């Protein structure tokens with residue numbers, strides 16, 4: 001049994017994934033006493049079903065902001081570009097965002113080792129089962145030991161929940177007068193199946209492939225991310241909307257139809273769920289913050305969330321530190337976390353550094369693009385891809401959440417509008433909605449007092465998008 005020596009900390013962090021470890025490292029560096037809890041035994045922390053691809057920007061963030069250098073020899077493969085392929089018209093789009101293939105387990109253990117080195121108290125093999133709420137404040141958590149079944153209470157000034165998509169606490173922390181969004185709709189999740197395969201024939205590419213195909217993954221996609229010429233991470237993800245296909249059958253059918261997988265062997269397989277939407281409208285309550293998948297801080301187009309959880313953990317730790325210094329752990333005292341995640345733009349501060357930044361506003365824009373994609377038929381997507389898109393427009397749309405029609409394509413587009421005005425109207429509406437959402441996020445409330453009014457507006461916009469698209 002895991003002995004718990006101390007029962008009170010400045011900060012309790014639930015979940016030692018990338019978000020939790022990032023928050024623990026930053027908080028500990030600032031001098032807070034931190035307790036990091038995970039239900040897994042220490043040696044399994046970091047092991048997670050994942051596509052294992054992280055953008056270069058996030059590794060740079062680790063190095064520049066957190067002073068953590070991930071060893072080069074631990075990177076499995078450098079990915080120089082991503083090819084998105086529409087199987088219907090065989091068109092493909094290239095974007096040149098650099099990324100790295102990780103071994104998630106090794107990456108997780110690297111992170112965990114740093115928390116330990118800095119003096120974070122790690123409690124492993126214990127599951128957080130309930131919040132402790134007193135006088136409308138979250139003041140601690142109840143843990144259950146996996147082996148003995150014994151329950152323990154530990155206390156803190158602030159609790160960060162970074163326990164992943166199926167959160168340990170978020171839905172249970174309902175405190176009157178606070179605005180934390182407790183629930184994520186089922187239809188905002190994607191369900192996925194991932195395999196790691198060794199290949200008999202060597203690959204003739206070392207870039208990432210995203211395959212859009214109604215046949216195998218309606219409204220979702222299949223990915224192939226190489227670790228090497230003879231080892232790939234392949235998976236399928238689809239939204240939980242209507243009838244969800246049998247992912248095993250769909251992936252097997254795709255693999256059977258693709259010669260690169262002939263005589264390949266599965267060396268690991270598993271499923272997972274990913275929240276694909278804008279970040280929670282508010283991610284704080286009295287004594288409580290949510291980070292990573294728990295806060296839905298995932299790119300709704302790609303499903304990538306490792307980097308965002310690291311960024312959010314870093315911001316959350318900073319805000320928690322300031323709140324503790326001011327002795328104000330209320331929703332208001334922690335509100336800055338919402339603002340910072342939504343508006344973060346510090347990557348681009350250095351002159352000549354072209355590293356893109358990620359923030360909640362970009363995520364909300366991409367959520368509009370996602371809804372548009374999911375509501376389009378294969379024929380509509382084919383028509384758009386044939387008439388409206390080139391590499392640049394596709395890149396702006398899928399990476400920056402911006403849509404503008406290039407003047408070079410004008411004549412082609414006028415013909416396309418005349419032929420299919422409804423499709424043009426749909427694109428036009430999407431562009432308008434992206435602008436509206438961006439503006440609302442620019443005016444994200446500076447204090448909780450103004451939040452209900454903002455929330456009302458944002459809900460109306462998304463309801464309208466739903467109405468327009470479905």
Ligand SMILES: Cc1cc2nc3c(=O)[nH]c(=O)nc-3n(C[C@H](O)[C@H](O)[C@H](O)COP(=O)(O)OP(=O)(O)OC[C@H]3O[C@@H](n4cnc5c(N)ncnc54)[C@H](O)[C@@H]3O)c2cc1C
Nearest residue numbers: 015017018019039051052053128164168272292293305306
């Ligand atoms: C199939 C799949 C493919 C993906 N591919 C990519 C990709 O290629 N690139 C990318 O960037 N992102 C990808 N993602 C998303 C990415 O994995 C997540 O966004 C990221 O891991 C989120 O980190 P986190 O720290 O929020 O949560 P997690 O990594 O899920 O960590 C949560 C931790 O909390 C612990 N925990 C859970 N419940 C409790 C409890 N009750 N008590 C104590 N501890 C608890 C868990 O054991 C775990 O260690 C993918 C996800 C899936 C499912």
